[in-house]
Amino acid sequence: MKNELVLFLIIFIPIIGALALPFMGRISTRLRNGVSFTLVVLSFLFSSFLLPTALSNQSIAIVKYFPLGFNFILSADSLAVGMAIVVSFISALIILYSFDYIKHYENQNEYYFMVVLFLGAMMGLVFSGNLILLYIFWEITAVTSWRLIGFFRRKEHILRADKAFLVTVFGSLLMLLGFIRMYQETGSFDLSTIKQVIKLHPISDLTIALILAGIFSKSATLPFHTWLPDAGVAPSPVTALLHAAVLVKIGVYVFARIFIATIPLAVFWQTAVPVIAGISALICAGAALVETDLKRIIAYSTISQIGFIFLGLSIGSPIGVAGGLLFILMHGLAKAGLFLCAGVVEQNAKTKDIRQLGGLIQTMPVTALSFLFCAFSVMSIPPFGGFFSKYMVISGALETGHLVIAAVFLFGALLTILYLLRAFNMVFLGEIKNSSVKEGSFIMLLCVGLFAILSLAGGIFIQYPNAVVQEITRQLFSLR
Amino acid sequence: MVVLFILIPFVLLLVLNLPFKFLNARIAFWLSVVLFSTQALFVLINSLFAWSNYPAVLGQFLIFKLWLDPLAFIMLFTIAIVVLVSLLVARSTITTEKRSFNFINLLLVALTGMNATVLVADIFSLYVFVEITAVAVFVLMAIEKNKFAIEGTFKYLVLSMFASVFILTSIAFFILACGDLSFSEIHNAFLANSNIILLNFAIGLFLCGLFIKCGVVPFHGWVPDAYSEAQSAVSVLLAGIVTKITGIYVLMRLFSSVFVLKGSFHNLIMLIGVISIVFAALAAFRQDNIKRMLSYSSISQVGYIVLAIGCGTPLAILGAILHFFNHAIFKSLLFVNAAALEKKFGSTDMSIITGLGSQLPVTSVTSLVGLLSTAGIPPLSGFWSKLIIIIALFNAQQFTYGWIALLASVLTLAYFLFMERNIFLIKTETAPEGSDGVPFGIKFCEILLAAITIGVGLGFPFILNSQILQLKGLLY
Numbered sequence: 001m002k003n004e005l006v007l008f009l010i011i012f013i014p015i016i017g018a019l020a021l022p023f024m025g026r027i028s029t030r031l032r033n034g035v036s037f038t039l040v041v042l043s044f045l046f047s048s049f050l051l052p053t054a055l056s057n058q059s060i061a062i063v064k065y066f067p068l069g070f071n072f073i074l075s076a077d078s079l080a081v082g083m084a085i086v087v088s089f090i091s092a093l094i095i096l097y098s099f100d101y102i103k104h105y106e107n108q109n110e111y112y113f114m115v116v117l118f119l120g121a122m123m124g125l126v127f128s129g130n131l132i133l134l135y136i137f138w139e140i141t142a143v144t145s146w147r148l149i150g151f152f153r154r155k156e157h158i159l160r161a162d163k164a165f166l167v168t169v170f171g172s173l174l175m176l177l178g179f180i181r182m183y184q185e186t187g188s189f190d191l192s193t194i195k196q197v198i199k200l201h202p203i204s205d206l207t208i209a210l211i212l213a214g215i216f217s218k219s220a221t222l223p224f225h226t227w228l229p230d231a232g233v234a235p236s237p238v239t240a241l242l243h244a245a246v247l248v249k250i251g252v253y254v255f256a257r258i259f260i261a262t263i264p265l266a267v268f269w270q271t272a273v274p275v276i277a278g279i280s281a282l283i284c285a286g287a288a289l290v291e292t293d294l295k296r297i298i299a300y301s302t303i304s305q306i307g308f309i310f311l312g313l314s315i316g317s318p319i320g321v322a323g324g325l326l327f328i329l330m331h332g333l334a335k336a337g338l339f340l341c342a343g344v345v346e347q348n349a350k351t352k353d354i355r356q357l358g359g360l361i362q363t364m365p366v367t368a369l370s371f372l373f374c375a376f377s378v379m380s381i382p383p384f385g386g387f388f389s390k391y392m393v394i395s396g397a398l399e400t401g402h403l404v405i406a407a408v409f410l411f412g413a414l415l416t417i418l419y420l421l422r423a424f425n426m427v428f429l430g431e432i433k434n435s436s437v438k439e440g441s442f443i444m445l446l447c448v449g450l451f452a453i454l455s456l457a458g459g460i461f462i463q464y465p466n467a468v469v470q471e472i473t474r475q476l477f478s479l480r
Numbered sequence: 481m482v483v484l485f486i487l488i489p490f491v492l493l494l495v496l497n498l499p500f501k502f503l504n505a506r507i508a509f510w511l512s513v514v515l516f517s518t519q520a521l522f523v524l525i526n527s528l529f530a531w532s533n534y535p536a537v538l539g540q541f542l543i544f545k546l547w548l549d550p551l552a553f554i555m556l557f558t559i560a561i562v563v564l565v566s567l568l569v570a571r572s573t574i575t576t577e578k579r580s581f582n583f584i585n586l587l588l589v590a591l592t593g594m595n596a597t598v599l600v601a602d603i604f605s606l607y608v609f610v611e612i613t614a615v616a617v618f619v620l621m622a623i624e625k626n627k628f629a630i631e632g633t634f635k636y637l638v639l640s641m642f643a644s645v646f647i648l649t650s651i652a653f654f655i656l657a658c659g660d661l662s663f664s665e666i667h668n669a670f671l672a673n674s675n676i677i678l679l680n681f682a683i684g685l686f687l688c689g690l691f692i693k694c695g696v697v698p699f700h701g702w703v704p705d706a707y708s709e710a711q712s713a714v715s716v717l718l719a720g721i722v723t724k725i726t727g728i729y730v731l732m733r734l735f736s737s738v739f740v741l742k743g744s745f746h747n748l749i750m751l752i753g754v755i756s757i758v759f760a761a762l763a764a765f766r767q768d769n770i771k772r773m774l775s776y777s778s779i780s781q782v783g784y785i786v787l788a789i790g791c792g793t794p795l796a797i798l799g800a801i802l803h804f805f806n807h808a809i810f811k812s813l814l815f816v817n818a819a820a821l822e823k824k825f826g827s828t829d830m831s832i833i834t835g836l837g838s839q840l841p842v843t844s845v846t847s848l849v850g851l852l853s854t855a856g857i858p859p860l861s862g863f864w865s866k867l868i869i870i871i872a873l874f875n876a877q878q879f880t881y882g883w884i885a886l887l888a889s890v891l892t893l894a895y896f897l898f899m900e901r902n903i904f905l906i907k908t909e910t911a912p913e914g915s916d917g918v919p920f921g922i923k924f925c926e927i928l929l930a931a932i933t934i935g936v937g938l939g940f941p942f943i944l945n946s947q948i949l950q951l952k953g954l955l956y
Contacts (some may be wrong), residue, residue: 066941067949068795068868132867136858143857153837153907162897169857170890176867177886180874 003053003060007076010046010084011127014039014120018113025109036112037095040119044088047081047123054081055471061129069189073129078472079261079325080126083253086329087126087246090336091119097340097447098237100440101347105235111151115241118144122246126253131179131189134257135172138218138250142168145247149234157233164227171217171224178210195262203263211258212273219251221310222280225303229287232295232352236343239295240336248302249328252309260321260476265314271405273314274397278408281307285415289422294342294352297423298335304412305331305378311409312393320396322466322473327389329465330377330458334386337374337451341367344440344448345427354423359432364439366449368428373452375420377459380413385458388466482548485556485595489515493588505581512567512584516591520560523553544605545662554801554948555598555729558808561932562720563591565812565925569819570713572919579623583713586623589616590717594725602662603654603734607647610693610726614640617722621710632709635702639692646689653682663738670740683739687749694727696756696786700779707778708771708828712819715771719778720812724804728782732789732804736797746790753787754884756780761891765898770818770828773899774811777854780892781807787885788869793876799868802948806853806861806936813850813929817843820918820926821903827912830899835908842923844904846930851896853933856889861936864944 017039025032053060054076061075095115102111118141125137142165150161183189185204186197213224220228228248232239241247259265265273281304288300309331312324344367345360346352361368377386390413397406439445458465492515496508567587574580593613600606618640621633654661657678658669670679695703707719735741735749760779767773785807788800818828820843825833837844853860856867866889873882936943 066945068871068944070864070941070944072941136863139858139863143852150905153905155901155906158901158905162894162901165897166890166894169855169893170887173886173889177883180871180882183871184874 003050003076004062006046006049007060007074007127008062010043010050011074011120011124013042013046014116014123018116018120021113021116022109025112029103029108032109032112033099036116037092037099039116040088040092040095043119043123044085044092047084047088050076050081051078051085051468054078055468057475063129069130069183070132071130071190072133073190073192074124074127074133075129075192076127077261078468078475079256082325082468082472083249083328084123084126086332087122087249088119090332091115091122091241091246093447093450094237094241094336094340097240097343097444098235100443101237101343102235104347105152107151107153110147111235111238114144114147115238118148118241118246122250125250129191131182131191131194134254135176135179138172138175138254139169141247141250142172142218145231145238148238148241149231151235151238152233160227160230160233164231167224167227168217171214173214174210174217175214178207178214181207181210191257191262198263202266205266205268208259208263208266208269212255212269215251215255216276217251218254219248219306219310220303221251221306222276222283222303225280225284228303229291229296229299232293232299236295236339236346239299240339240343248306249332252306252313252324252328255310256313256321256325256476260313265316270314270316270400271402274311274402274405277307277310277314278405278412280304281311281409281412282415285412285419288419289415292354294345294354294357294423294427295339296352297354297419298338298342301338301378301416301419302331302335304416305335307412308390308393308409311405312389312396315396315400315402315405317396317399318473318477319392319399321476322469323389323392323394323396325469325472326465327386327393329469330385330389330455333451333458334374334377334384334455337370337448337455338378340444340448340451341371341374344444348440349434349437354426356433357427358430359428360437361428362432363435363437366445367440368424370445370448370452371428372424374455375424377455379417379420383456383459385455385462385465387459388462482546482599485519485599486546486592489588489592489595493585493592496585496588505577505584508581508584509567509571512588513564516560516564516567519595520557520564523557523560545601546599547601548599551733551801552598554805555725556595558805559591559594559598559721559725561929562717562808562812563587563594565816565929566713566717566720568921568925569716569816570711572921573712573819573823574623583620583623586616586620587717589613590620590722594721597725598729598733601664603666603738604651604661606730606733607644607651610730611644613722613726617714617718620714620717621706623714624711628705628709629711632702632705632707636706639699639702643689643692646685646692650682650685650689653678653685657682663733667738667740679739680742680745683741683745686734687745690727690731691752693723694731694782694786695723695779696752696782697759697779698755700756700760703779704767704772704775707775707815708769712815712822716812716815716819719775719815720808723778724782724808728785728789728804731786732797732800735789736792736800741792746792749790750787750878750881751790753783753785753790754881756783756786757885757888758783758891761888761895764895765891768830770821770830770833770899770903771815773830773895774814774818777814777892777895778807778811780888781811781854784866784869784885787881788872791869791873791876791878791881793872795875796869796872798948799865799872803862803865803869806865806933809929809936810850810853810860810862810933813846813926813933814854816922816925816929817847817850820922823922824916824918825912830902833912834902834910835904835906836912837904840904840918842926843918846926847904848900849930849933851893851900853937855893855896857893859934859937859940861933861940863937864940 064072121140128134146165150158217224284303377384380387380390596609657675764776853862
C-alpha cells in the first residue's frame, strides 16, 4: 500500500500543487518559486524511492475499473520509474535555473503553473497503464507546452506556439484513432490486457502506423518536425524543458511503452522505423549545419539525435534498446545543458544569431566550458556519457545486420560533430564582437555547470546507469 | 408530480403579472433565480425513480400525458443551468427596468415550453410546446429593437415557419397512418409495419423540418444572424439550449426511440451531420465577429450530435446525450465570454477587441477552458463525449465518418486558436481601454460553467459509472 501511495503522490503532488502556484505568486514570488522547486524535487525523491522495488521486478499498480474501458490504471515498472527519475531530475534543475532567468519578464505565475503542471502530466503519462489515461496526460502536456512556447506574447511567438500545438494535436488525434482501432481489435484500452490478447492475433499495420504518426509528431521526427525549431522562441528554460528533457522524449517513451513493453514490433516496422529515423537524423543534421540561430541549431540537433534513440529502440536487439534508454538520459542532460547555455548567451548578449556573436569565451568562461562539455557529450566523444549510448545504439544496429542503416547513422554522428563545433567556434571563439557581454548569474551558471559535470560523470561512472538500463532491458525482454 | 416542472414556471409567470406595485424586475429576478436553481438542484439530488413514484394527482387533469425518462431527466438539468446563466447575464446587460421585466417573463415562457417539450409523450403536444418556446424566443431576440436584431429574428421566424409547415404536415400523415399520436402508438405502428410508405414519407417531412430547427448545414442560414445579432443574454439562451431542445432533443427523442428507421434514413442523418461538422468549421475561419464564429462552431458541434443520432446504436445515443449536455455548457460559456467582451468594450469585432488578456483575466482563462473543451482536448468534458461518439461510430463500422469526425477537431482547434490569439494572447499597442470591469453576474457564470466543464471532464469515468449509467434505459 505504501508504494501505491507514493506512486499516486508522484503524479498528483505536482498537478495539484501547480494549481496553487498562481495564488502563491500573488503573496510572494519567493514562496512561489520555492514551492514549485519543492514540488518537482518531491516528485524526484518519490520516484527514486520506487526504484529498488521496481528493479526487483515487483509490480506496483493502482487499478480502478470504469465502464467503456476508461479504467484508471497507474503502474510502475522499472522502465517507468527510470524515465520518471530522469525527467524529474532534469526538470528540477531547469526550474532552479528559471529563478534568475524568468524574473525579468511578465506572467511569471503562468510560467511556473505551466511548467509544474507539465511535469505532473509527464509523470502521469509515464505511469499510465491505460491508453485513454495516457492520451489525457499526453494532451495536457501539449496544452501546457503551447502556452509555454507562446510565453512572450508577441504575434510571431504565438503563431509559432499555435503551429506547434496544431501539429502535435493532429498527430495525437491520429494516435487516438490508432488507440480506438486497438480497442476494436483487442477489446481493451488497458496495456496489460492488450499484451495478453496480442499473443493470439497481431495488431494491424494501419493501427501501428497511426500510433507511430502520433509518436513522431510529438518527438518532432520527420515529417512532423517543423514545429520544434520554431518553438525556439520560447524562454530558454522552456526550450530546454521542451526540447531536451521532456517533451520530445514523450514520444520516445511511449514508443518504448507500447512497442517494446506491450506489442512486439513486427519485422517490417523494425526496418521502417529506423529508416524514417535515419532520414530524419540526416536531414536535420544538415539543417543544423546551415542554420545561424543558436537555438535553432540546437533544436535541429535534437531532432537529429532523437533519430538515434528511435534506431536503438526499434531495431529489436537488447543492446540497442539499452543504448536507446541510456541515450534518453545522456541526451537529456547534455541537451538541457546546451539550451541553458544558449539561454545565458541570449539573455546577456541580446541575440541568438551566431554571426553576431564571437569570442565570448573570454567574457563568459564558465558558460563556454559548460557548452563545450555538453557538446562533447552530444558529439559522443569518449569518455563523455553520450559516447556510450551512441556506441550501444549503433552496435545494436550492426548486431541485427542493418549495415546500411548503421553507416547512415555513423555519417549522422559525423555531422553532429561538425555542426556543434561550428556553433561553438562562432559563438565562443574568434574575435570579440561585443565586449560588454557579462557572465550569467550564479544560479544559472550553477545549473549549467552541473549539467556539464553530469555529462562527463555519466560517462566516467557509466557502470551505474548502465547497470540500471541493463536491468530494465532484461525485464522488458524477459516479460515477453 | 412531474407536471410541477411545467406548472410552477407557468404559475410564477401569472403571479408576476398580477397588477401589484411591488412586483418589479428585482423581485422577478430573484424569484426566477430561486426557481431555476431549484430545478437544477432537484434534478441533481432526487433520483429519477423518486420522481416517477410520486402520485400523478395533478397530471390527470391535463389533456396530454407526461413521462419522465433518463433523457428528459438530463435535459431538465441542462435547461435549468443555461436558463439561469442567461438570466444572470441579462441582469447586467439589459439595463432598463421595463425591458428587464419583459425579459424575465419571456424567459419563464421559454422555460415552461422547454420543460414541457422534454416531458410530453405525444408528438402533437411536442410540436405545440416547441412552438411556444420558439415564439417566446422570437420576441426575446427582437427585444433590443435595432435593425440587425430584427433582421436576424425575421430570418429565424420565416425559416422556422417553414419548418413548422413540414412538421405539421408530417403529423397529419402520422394521424393517417397510426390513428394516434402518442409515442407508443407510433412506435407500435412502425413495428406492425403497416402503412410503411406513408410512415416513411412522414419521417422524411419531419426530418426536413427538424434540420431547419437544428440549424445544420445546408439549412443553417438563419443561425449566425440569429445568434450574433441578438442581445448577449439571448444569444446564450438561444445557442445554449433553445435550438438544442426545439431541434436536437426532438430529433434525439423521435429518431432514437419512437421511429423505427430504414438504413437510408440513418445514412442521410449521418451525412448531414458530417457535412455540418466540416463545412461549418471551415466557415468559422472566415469570421471576424466572435459571436458569428461561435455560431458556426455551434453548427459544427451540433453536427457531432446529429451524426451520433444518425448512427443510432445505444452507445452513440449515449454519446449524443452527453455531447448535448457538454456542448450546452461550454457553448454557453463561450457566449458568456462574448457577452463580457461586448459589455466591456461595446464590440464583438475581433479586429477591434484585441490584446485584452491582462484586462480580463477571468474571461481569458474561462474562454480557454471553453474552447479547448469544444476542440475535444482532454481532460475537459468535450473530449469524453466526442470520444464516446467516435468509439460508437467505429463499433458500428462507420469508419469514414469516425475518421472525419475525429480529425475535424483540428479545424475546431485552429479557428479557436485564431480567436484566442487575437483577443486575449497577443500584446498590442492598440488594445482598447474598456469601460469599468466585468459585472459580477457574468464573472460568476463564467466560473460556474468553466467549473462544470472541468469537473465533468476530470471526473467523467466516475460520473459515468455512478450517475449516468445508473439511469436505467440509457445504455441498454
